[in-house]
Amino acid sequence: MYYVYIIVNEEGKTYIGYTGNLEKRLKSHNAGETQSTKGHKWQYAYYEAFADKKDAVLREKRLKDHGQSKRQLKSRIDRSIKEIIRCWRERRTGE
16 A cells, blocks of 8 residues: 655644555654654544555645645645644643
């Protein structure tokens, strides 16, 4: 399986990518091995599964290149992103 994913960091910024291994990929983002996500802690907010790699790559490209697709998806998962940020803030402040 291949996955297109959206991760969110403690500041609420998002990153879109694709991978064949969700667990390994998130670890690499959090370990600072990816230049564009370095220096932050990330958590999955959303992912889609594809049996074919080309389908996953095309979906990732569509989300990155087409503002409307990205806006629609982010609108659908807005509450999830806000909940992730809220949990990080609670952990940081000890509430």
